[in-house]
Amino acid sequence: MSVLHRTEWRAVGTNCAAAVTADPDDEREVSWALGAAREEVAACEGELSRFDPASDLSRLNAADGRWTPVGRRLLEALDLALRAREETGGRFDPTVLPALAAAGYDRSFELLEEREARWADDWRAGTAIELDVRNGCARLEPGSSVDLGGIGKGYAAGCALEAMLGVSQTLAGGLVDLGGDVAVRGESPEGGPWLVAVADPRRAGETLAVLALDSGGVATSGRDARRFGPARSLHHLIDPETGEPALAGPLTVTVVAPDPAAAEVHATTLAIAGLGEAEAHVSSRPRISALYVPQAGPAVTLGALPVVSQRLVVRAA
Amino acid sequence: MQRIWVVVLSVWAMLAIVAVLAWSSHPMVSLPTSAAQTMVVKGHGGKQRLVVLKAPIHATTATSAAVNR
Numbered sequence: 001m002s003v004l005h006r007t008e009w010r011a012v013g014t015n016c017a018a019a020v021t022a023d024p025d026d027e028r029e030v031s032w033a034l035g036a037a038r039e040e041v042a043a044c045e046g047e048l049s050r051f052d053p054a055s056d057l058s059r060l061n062a063a064d065g066r067w068t069p070v071g072r073r074l075l076e077a078l079d080l081a082l083r084a085r086e087e088t089g090g091r092f093d094p095t096v097l098p099a100l101a102a103a104g105y106d107r108s109f110e111l112l113e114e115r116e117a118r119w120a121d122d123w124r125a126g127t128a129i130e131l132d133v134r135n136g137c138a139r140l141e142p143g144s145s146v147d148l149g150g151i152g153k154g155y156a157a158g159c160a161l162e163a164m165l166g167v168s169q170t171l172a173g174g175l176v177d178l179g180g181d182v183a184v185r186g187e188s189p190e191g192g193p194w195l196v197a198v199a200d201p202r203r204a205g206e207t208l209a210v211l212a213l214d215s216g217g218v219a220t221s222g223r224d225a226r227r228f229g230p231a232r233s234l235h236h237l238i239d240p241e242t243g244e245p246a247l248a249g250p251l252t253v254t255v256v257a258p259d260p261a262a263a264e265v266h267a268t269t270l271a272i273a274g275l276g277e278a279e280a281h282v283s284s285r286p287r288i289s290a291l292y293v294p295q296a297g298p299a300v301t302l303g304a305l306p307v308v309s310q311r312l313v314v315r316a317a
Numbered sequence: 318m319q320r321i322w323v324v325v326l327s328v329w330a331m332l333a334i335v336a337v338l339a340w341s342s343h344p345m346v347s348l349p350t351s352a353a354q355t356m357v358v359k360g361h362g363g364k365q366r367l368v369v370l371k372a373p374i375h376a377t378t379a380t381s382a383a384v385n386r
Contacts, residue, residue, distance in 0.1 A: 004375075014381045153381070179381030188375060199379035210374065222380040252380055 014179025
């Protein structure tokens with residue numbers, strides 16, 4: 001009989017967990033696997049964090065347009081981000097950092113101080129990012145800088161899951177959860193799908209729906225958390241068209257996708273989209289589905305969301 | 318004779334209701350049978366209902382909250 005082995009820790013600015021399905025006697029493999037997950041998350045944070053001045057991303061952001069040697073993980077994450085910007089027509093943009101920092105989100109969230117928001121007048125979307133994969137270097141357009149917050153967490157969750165399950169073939173399945181960015185693969189300890197609850201953003205501690213996944217990723221983005229500025233009136237979701245915190249969009253949106261980085265990209269994109277735009281976005285992408293919680297009114301499912309319980313929410317017309 | 322017609326119509330009505338419910342519902346995912354768990358979920362119009370899950374929740378997704386390190 002398989003059981004769930006789990007570890008929890010704090011990293012990437014949030015609560016993290018990793019779990020594997022394994023035989024109770026596989027203690028050594030389980031210990032290595034869970035350790036591999038934690039090490040991989042730490043390695044990703046060391047390359048992708050914009051709050052660590054020694055990280056590869058911080059060095060790249062400070063290089064003022066010069067080619068900078070960076071690690072494999074940052075190159076892969078930047079490549080994913082560039083593809084995502086193209087795939088979403090610029091609605092997802094990793095170069096919104098100057099606008100985000102100008103609004104006041106310029107340091108790790110728990111260190112933010114209340115101050116008046118400013119807008120980045122000279123900021124523009126879609127600035128260039130060049131990658132030299134062969135030589136392990138990257139370069140940003142002068143004056144530009146990158147934030148990989150969401151997609152970085154999704155990417156790290158996927159890498160940690162691969163590292164964990166790659167330790168031994170005796171591990172039947174696993175889950176990595178980085179503050180709500182969830183990656184799953186293989187069997188749950190009960191032998192069926194992994195069950196992921198979607199927290200109700202309007203009522204702390206309550207669940208809005210339960211999703212069942214065999215493999216893939218889940219991510220939630222929204223304006224219910226990480227608020228800052230005067231009277232916590234600002235949120236971190238920058239609209240690339242305006243360079244300011246988005247006005248349109250849901251309270252939260254949860255996306256299921258083939259991998260957690262893709263789930264983050266589409267959650268971030270839908271988090272600044274009205275319901276009509278969100279419906280069109282999901283209907284043109286059959287591999288993703290979403291639970292859209294508007295700022296008022298019932299939640300709406302978009303696409304073939306793998307909801308366990310029936311009629312918890314309203315389906316889109 | 319009238320009683321027979323009432324029974325036949327009742328059966329047809331019940332079948333129609335079952336068909337409508339099946340057509341309008343989300344596809345169900347079969348769950349393993351161990352470790353039943355109850356939880357409160359929100360339904361139409363914000364009404365709360367109790368759901369019995371036959372397996373534990375493995376993770377929760379939400380907008381990630383910052384933690385003090």
